[in-house]
Amino acid sequence: MRIDVITIFPDYMAPLREALLGKAIERERISVGVHDLRGWTHDVHRAVDDSPYGGGPGMVMKPQVWGEALDEVCAGSDSPPRLVVPTPAGSPFTQQTAVRWSEEPWLVFACGRYEGIDQRVMDDAARRMPVEEVSIGDYVLVGGEVAALTMIESVVRLLPGVLGNPASAEQDSFSDGLLEGPCYTRPEAWRDLPVPDVLRSGNHAAIDRWRRYQALERTWQRRPDLLEALSDDELDRADRAR
Numbered sequence: 130m131r132i133d134v135i136t137i138f139p140d141y142m143a144p145l146r147e148a149l150l151g152k153a154i155e156r157e158r159i160s161v162g163v164h165d166l167r168g169w170t171h172d173v174h175r176a177v178d179d180s181p182y183g184g185g186p187g188m189v190m191k192p193q194v195w196g197e198a199l200d201e202v203c204a205g206s207d208s209p210p211r212l213v214v215p216t217p218a219g220s221p222f223t224q225q226t227a228v229r230w231s232e233e234p235w236l237v238f239a240c241g242r243y244e245g246i247d248q249r250v251m252d253d254a255a256r257r258m259p260v261e262e263v264s265i266g267d268y269v270l271v272g273g274e275v276a277a278l279t280m281i282e283s284v285v286r287l288l289p290g291v292l293g294n295p296a297s298a299e300q301d302s303f304s305d306g307l308l309e310g311p312c313y314t315r316p317e318a319w320r321d322l323p324v325p326d327v328l329r330s331g332n333h334a335a336i337d338r339w340r341r342y343q344a345l346e347r348t349w350q351r352r353p354d355l356l357e358a359l360s361d362d363e364l365d366r367a368d369r370a371r
């Protein structure tokens with residue numbers, strides 16, 4: 130997978146070179162390009178923003194600069210990339226999105242700042258490539274870089290050979306529609322807090338039932354909305370796990 134990121138703060142993307150993502154680059158599971166949007170400015174001030182039409186607070190990112198940047202970064206391949214534009218007004222980014230994008234050969238992330246990117250940039254790009262405007266959650270960030278890092282990490286961890294233990298991705302939270310339950314490791318007792326006996330019983334059928342019940346209980350307490358999406362027979366199966 131090829132990943133390109135366009136931003137006015139290229140150093141913000143340094144975490145891409147660290148840890149799991151850095152290893153994926155070393156092992157050539159992914160190639161990553163980070164591009165400074167100001168490289169496509171032509172004025173002495175290297176301006177990337179301007180006042181919003183219609184008034185309102187803040188500034189909007191100029192279409193000309195983004196247009197030239199995307200023309201260059203998204204060129205050079207028989208098939209165009211999928212353009213991902215983080216925005217608070219985007220469709221929800223979910224684990225299902227990450228799974229779908231993990232099949233893509235090339236993703237380009239356009240990281241906006243200020244009040245966002247002139248809409249015509251996305252409308253023009255959509256003439257040549259798939260464009261998705263997505264949000265990582267219902268809270269407000271200052272720009273798209275943190276969102277891009279979040280989405281890149283959740284996609285890249287799904288690629289073959291990236292995670293040390295591939296089973297981990299298969300047992301992700303949300304992958305079966307539920308939150309995962311609590312996890313424990315040594316010591317057996319810590320500050321008078323014990324590990325649940327069932328986890329030390331060696332009875333794997335009982336352990337699976339316990340884990341399934343814990344996942345259901347936690348989902349019910351923290352994310353009841355996820356339970357609404359579960360089918361009746363899935364709920365029955367989980368209920369039998371009590």
Ligand SMILES: CN1CCN(Cc2ccc(Cn3ccc4ccc(-c5n[nH]c(N)c5C#N)cc43)cc2)CC1
Nearest residue numbers: 215216241242264265266268269270271272273276
């Ligand atoms: C008067 N009101 C009119 C509405 N605006 C809305 C607004 C517009 C831009 C920004 C800053 N920003 C710029 C680019 C950019 C990309 C992603 C995100 C982002 N935030 N939260 C997520 N889940 C994100 C993601 N993914 C934020 C971004 C903040 C708030 C506020 C002022």
